[in-house]
Amino acid sequence: MSSLLTLLLLPLSWLYAGVMAVRNVLYRIGLKPSVRFPEVTVINVGNLRVGGTGKTPHVAWVVNWLRSQAQHPALLSRGYGRRTRGYRWATTEDTAATIGDESLQQFRHFGGEVPVVVSEDRVAGIRQLLHDEPATTAVVLDDAYQHRRVRPQVNILLTEQERPFYDDFVLPAGRLRESRRGAVRADVVIVTKCPPFLSATIRQEITRRIQRYAQPAVPVLFSCYHYGVAVPLTAKAPAELGGDIVVLTGIARPEPLLEHLRTAGYRVVHHVRFPDHHAFTQPELEQLAAQLGPGQCVVTTQKDAARLLEPALAPLVAALPVLYIPIEVRFLADGEARLAELLAPYFQPHAVV
Known part of the structure; x- marks a missing residue:
């Protein structure tokens, strides 16, 4: 998008950002209700930007880590692009048209061993999922960062190294779904699609710029793709x-x-x-x-x-x-250990987090 067009569209972006800011305030003060599920750990993997930031392989990493910890995770998304409506539990009979391409990819990737569910209404979807599969210990939400009706225990925010949220504008002048200040809700920020040998100096500068919007103590991690x-x-x-x-x-x-x-x-x-x-x-x-x-x-x-x-x-x-x-996520430096350290307390017996 040209600089001139961006400038012309900025007033509309400010209006849209204002609407989203009011919405977020209403959720924060409780005038719009959000639901927490204390009986299960809800982990959201999402972003501020429209377009691919690598959610699907990062969701797969989280699910694999949960399984390595003897947990029983399930995946829930809205099923973007599907031609069906309502709650649906993925089976071998499903296609991209019935559950969405990303949900189908996850279902096939895990060989049907991890429940994959789609539902536009995430609150109703989680309730039905826990009814159908009571052994579930963790629900991983795919792309629900702006879905404030569910209050996850862990919010993982992704941003691309080449297109970071702090250099972008809200729609339509840019590609952000809400203002950069939405990063304040993140429990961890992962900078995705990095070169495998991104220097420590560049990582420090990116971290500094992210922490202008996120909570000061929030970890900033860096990941890259590994192609199989x-x-x-x-x-x-x-x-x-x-x-x-x-x-x-x-x-x-x-x-x-x-x-x-x-x-x-x-x-x-x-x-x-x-x-x-x-x-x-x-x-x-x-x-x-x-x-x-x-x-x-x-x-x-x-x-x-x-x-x-x-x-x-x-x-x-x-x-x-x-x-x-096929692709999988790999973390730079000690990123994998730090993310595991962040998640682990939610799955320790009698832990209060």
């Missing part, structure tokens, strides 16, 4: 990725994936790019197939792979050599 070995999605795909590739994405920011592929030595001959959560269509896949040269493969993300598995697309997708690149 390409996984065949279809029978036509080779066992290993090689040669020239066509990249297919429908995510907010495909640039880190493209950089990884190029650094790894692959030649990206074409990038077919769609908006975040894009629902692929048959004509789009037919056009993709026509663009493939001899020996070329289609490389996509794990999130996009979930949407490619829609039943209506099955014949077209099955005819394509498609692989997806």
Whole structure:
């Protein structure tokens, strides 16, 4: 967005930010009610900015850590992009259309061993989840930082290193859902998508700028993506990725994936790019197939792979050599230990946090 357009839109941003500020005050003083669930630990992973900040792999990290501590976590999100309504418990019969692409990705990632639930009403969703699965000890909320009706015990705020919230403006001049001061509700801030060897000097400067808006004692951690070995999605795909590739994405920011592929030595001959959560269509896949040269493969993300598995697309997708690149979160310096230290007291017997 140009500087001139940003300036022209700032009055609308101030108005929107004011409305959100009043809303937050009403929740803080109790005129708008929020619900706490003392019988279970609720952990929210969210952001201030519209667009991808890496929530899905960070949610997966939290769930994996909980399982390593012998806890029984469940995942709850609104199921963005789904075509259904109400409370829904993910099963093997579900698709991205019924529970959303991110929820489907998580369900498949954990092999159905972790309950994944979608519900627009998070309060009702948590209550129903605890009724359906009373052994649940932790509920991980995906993208509920602005959903003030639920009061989590732990609020994890994510912000990208290249697009930090403190350099952004509220919609429509920028991409923030609320003002930068919303960071004050965070119990920990994680700066995501960092280079693996981000210097201590840069980390200190970023921390200083974040702490202008967050609580002074709040930990600021740094994470990066670790890309795994390409996984065949279809029978036509080779066992290993090689040669020239066509990249297919429908995510907010495909640039880190493209950089990884190029650094790894692959030649990206074409990038077919769609908006975040894009629902692929048959004509789009037919056009993709026509663009493939001899020996070329289609490389996509794990999130996009979930949407490619829609039943209506099955014949077209099955005819394509498609692989997806899994990712996981890794922390810089002592970030992993510090996050575990923050979470651990909530799961110690008789602890009062």
